[in-house]
Amino acid sequence: MPRNQHPDTRLAILQTALRLIHQKGINDVSLRHIARELSLSPSSLYEYFDSKDAIMDELRRLGWSLFNSYFEESAAQASPQERLRSLCIAYLRFARENSETFNLLFLVSASKRKRLSESVPADSPYGKLLAVIREGLAAGIFDQRVVGNAEAGAYSLWAMVHGMATLQNTHLVSFEADWEQAAQDALTIFITGMMVRFE
Structure with missing residues (x-):
């Protein structure tokens, strides 16, 4: 870091930019706006x-790093279905605790x-979700007749969890509920529906 830079100022710039984006939208935030909020010259x-x-690039880099830290404990779960549940709960917790970054x-x-033919980074949240569903399908735990392919299963589950996170942070932000239990119930319904039934 150059000698004339101060870590506290750098952090303040990032925090202010994130807050303004949340309030105004990314297109309506400029360096001039950020500087004015901090009483700095542009x-x-x-x-x-x-x-x-x-x-924006630095905010995204820091955001993805923080997001991935929420998924670390999920790797300790033994079964694919429990890892899926843990990943989804971590996603919701990140969204709730870091709404501006989310x-x-x-x-x-x-x-x-941009297209299905492109690979998914294995260390991305979606990549981890996709890997667990692939593992569950290969092991015969998840029913291919229900799930289809791994990408379809991962997208469907992601869409449900992302929908819950977005609703809780926006339309239902003032609604009093046990969101943790609501998430567990929804995930039980979804993941149980994916599993092979032995008759």
């Missing part, structure tokens, strides 16, 4: 970041993957 921001895009990653930023 030119002083260039000592830390070359552009607004550079700030919005930046999923409601503002577009996926870099």
Whole structure:
């Protein structure tokens, strides 16, 4: 870090940018807005970041790192169905505890993957979800007649969990409920429906 940079100022720039994006939307936030909020001159921001895009890139990098940290304990679960449940609960917990970062990653930023033929990074949250469903299908735990292919199963589960996270952070933000139990109930219904039934 150059000598004229201060870590506290850099952090304040990132935190302010994230808050303004949450309030105004990414297109209505400029370096001038960020500088004004911090009582800095716009030119002083260039000592830390070359552009607004550079700030966004750093926010996304930090956001994905934080997001992935929520999934670490899920790897300890023994069975694919329990790992799936744990991954989904971690997703919801991240969204609830970091709503501004969640919005930046999923409601503002577009996926870099453009088609099914493109590979999914194995260390991405979706990549981890996809890997567990593939494992469950290969082991005969998940019913291929119900799930179809792993991508269809992963997308369906992701859409449900993402929908719950978004509703809880927006339309239902003031609604009093046991969201943890609601998530467990929904996941039980979904994951049980995926599993092979032995008659």
